[in-house]
Amino acid sequence: MKKVLVLGGSRYFGRGVAERLRDAGMDVTVLNRGSTPAPSGVAHLIADRDDEAGLKAALGSRSFDVVLDQVCYTPVQAEIARRVLRTDRYVMTSTIEVYDQVRTETPMTESLVTPANVDLELSEYEYGEGKRQAEAVFAAGDTPFVSVRVAHVLGGEDFTGRLRHYVERLDAGDAVDIHADPRPSTFIHAREIADFLTWTTLADFTGPVNAGSHGELSVLDLAAAISTEPGFRVVERDASPFSFDRYAVLDTSRATGLGFSFSTTTDWLGEAVEELRKA
Numbered sequence: 001m002k003k004v005l006v007l008g009g010s011r012y013f014g015r016g017v018a019e020r021l022r023d024a025g026m027d028v029t030v031l032n033r034g035s036t037p038a039p040s041g042v043a044h045l046i047a048d049r050d051d052e053a054g055l056k057a058a059l060g061s062r063s064f065d066v067v068l069d070q071v072c073y074t075p076v077q078a079e080i081a082r083r084v085l086r087t088d089r090y091v092m093t094s095t096i097e098v099y100d101q102v103r104t105e106t107p108m109t110e111s112l113v114t115p116a117n118v119d120l121e122l123s124e125y126e127y128g129e130g131k132r133q134a135e136a137v138f139a140a141g142d143t144p145f146v147s148v149r150v151a152h153v154l155g156g157e158d159f160t161g162r163l164r165h166y167v168e169r170l171d172a173g174d175a176v177d178i179h180a181d182p183r184p185s186t187f188i189h190a191r192e193i194a195d196f197l198t199w200t201t202l203a204d205f206t207g208p209v210n211a212g213s214h215g216e217l218s219v220l221d222l223a224a225a226i227s228t229e230p231g232f233r234v235v236e237r238d239a240s241p242f243s244f245d246r247y248a249v250l251d252t253s254r255a256t257g258l259g260f261s262f263s264t265t266t267d268w269l270g271e272a273v274e275e276l277r278k279a
Helices: 012-023 052-059 075-084 127-139 162-171 190-202 219-226 253-258 265-278
Strands: 003-007 027-032 043-046 066-069 090-095 145-150 152-154 176-178 187-189 207-211 234-236
Touching: 003 012, 012 027, 012 190, 043 052, 052 075, 066 190, 075 127, 090 127, 090 190, 127 145, 145 190, 152 162, 152 190, 162 176, 162 219, 162 265, 176 219, 187 190, 187 265, 190 207, 207 253, 219 265
Parallel strands: 003 027, 003 066, 027 043, 066 090, 090 145, 145 207, 152 187, 176 234
Antiparallel strands: none
16 A cells, blocks of 8 residues: 655545545545645645645654645745655656747657756746746656646636636637637546546656647637537637647657557547536
8 A cells, every 4th residue: 555645636636636546545645735625535734835844844754655746836846845755756747838938840748848958047937937847856856756747637627717718608609719820739638637647646657748638629629619609709819728829739659658548539528518518
């Protein structure tokens, strides 16, 4: 039985991972700030990860076989975690946005962003940059490290409201704001990323790994899948979420080569849309 610490793990697919690890017989502890209860059947520690002294006090002498970090956004948070957490393996939930500076016309491989091409002297922690720097901090340590670069997550109890934005606008007959030439990206269902993170937590590989369903989608493809009318309207102006002005598709061949089988986006997109309409 592995001892697993989940940082975050109280909502959305992070909660799903904690529940899956529990159901697999792992000794699971969730650590968060206490605003949301942990899933039943797991231990719960309350601390602010930005408060190093408080984090040390909450953890005491505990050590873990694996840490799954759902909520690391900056190199400062990564440094604190490296100093405080005792673990044999560290898994960080990262993002497709680590590739936001990449310009390519082919699916993006993990080698396009490595610690060697991350500038740790930058102090502006926009989402993609913060994740890049956090990955680099962990990769420089002695603990075996995995960064899961997650595609855009849809479905489930999505608190971001991004897919709902499209469903509500298109159902009302409103236009969707897009770039002049919207490019495709990669998506994944909340269930599938919870499955993938669980699988990764229990595995033993290291390094960055992309995670996303097969089948690239542009914002126009997404709108066409949602709209109940064939002639939905688009406007070229400040773009909606998921409208991209660059090719932003993940190459997931490393994950599939390691043994994980991803679904295809069209397998679940209709279900995710209907769930929102019924909510």
